[in-house]
Amino acid sequence: MQYRRARRKFDEEVENPERWLxxxxxxxxxxxxxxxxxxxxxxxxxxxxxxxxxxxxxxFGGAGAAKPVTTQVQNLPIPNPGLRRRTELLRKEKEHMTKLAQDLLSTLAPLVKEGKVRVTQNSRGVSVEINASVLFDPGEARLTAASTEALRAVAVLLKDDGHDVQVEGHTDNQPIRNTLYPSNWELSSVRAASVVRLFIDAGVAPARLTAVGHAANHPVASNASSEGRARNRRVAVTILSGLPDTVTELPTPAVKPQ
CATH class of the missing domain: 1.10.287 (Helix Hairpins)
Structure with a gap:
């Protein structure tokens, strides 16, 4: 006789459709x-x-409140006393050089009006460019009597100024060859030295002065015409700034007066 084992019935749990809420x-x-x-x-x-x-x-256990942290960045100026001092020195130096240029223009006004003298100012300093015809006879390096008056007037302004002064001689490209000046190098150098000698005699300290000869290497006009060659024959007196632009401050070969 076979008995069938009764199947145990379990109540199935009814699934709640709202459980996801x-x-x-x-x-x-x-x-x-x-x-x-x-x-x-x-x-x-x-x-x-x-x-x-x-x-x-x-x-979290009453450990205490954290210190507030600010996320704002304050744009405070960075103090730079060195930069401020140099800026102020540059401003004063520029004002001084501008006044010196104006005084030179006033002193040499007649020659400036005739176009024989030019006064310019840049970061290097103040330059007085004098046509050689005002200072020398052709092919000579000795100052004429008429030129000494103008140069001594310039020396009066430079005597107590304190800045270094560089005197540069320039010629045209026409060759010169004699017993005194074998080339334009000698002529330009001796002309610059002649101006330096006059400044020393007028009371400018020799240690402040430098004479340089460039021959025909720095023309300001074309040497193809007589007018251009006349412009290139010149002497430039440059009062060097005490605080020059570092870009333009370049070493220059120089001849110191003995």
Whole structure:
């Protein structure tokens, strides 16, 4: 006789279709709390930061509130006394050189008007460019009697100035060859030295003076015409700035007077 084992019946649990709402509501609550925290942190408000910090301290054992941190960067000027001092010195030096240039223009006004003298100013200093015809006879390096008056007037302005002075002689490209001046190098150098000698005699300190001969290497006009060659025959007296531009401050071969 066969017995069939009775099948045990279990009540199947009925699935609740609304159960997902519990997880969803928890997620929404956490998300809301996250945005509240992010908003509180992003807004730089000392009072709100303090309250939030105290709440976190209480929640994690009352360790105390954290110190508020400011996220604002203050644009404070960086003090640089050295730069300010150099800027002020440059301003005063420029004013001094400008006044010196104006005094030279006033002193040499007749020659400037005739176009025989040019006064210019740049970062290197103040330059007085004098046509050689005002100072020398053709092919000569001895100053004429008429030229000494103008040069002594310049020396009066330079005597108590204190700046270094560089005198440069220039010629045209026409060759010269005699017993005194084998080339334009000698002629330009001796002409510059002649002006330096006059300045020394007029009371300018020799240590401040330098004589340089350039021959025909730095023309200001074309040597193809007589007018251009006349412009190139010149002597330039440059009062060197005490604070020159570092770009233009280049070493120059020089001949010191003996």
């Amino acid at each position: 519990i997880s969803y509501s928890d997620f929404i609550t956490l998300l809301f709390a996250f945005f509240v925290v992010m908003y509180a942190v992003s807004s730089v408000n000392i009072g709100k930061y303090q309250v939030f910090s105290d709440a976190l301290g209480d929640a």
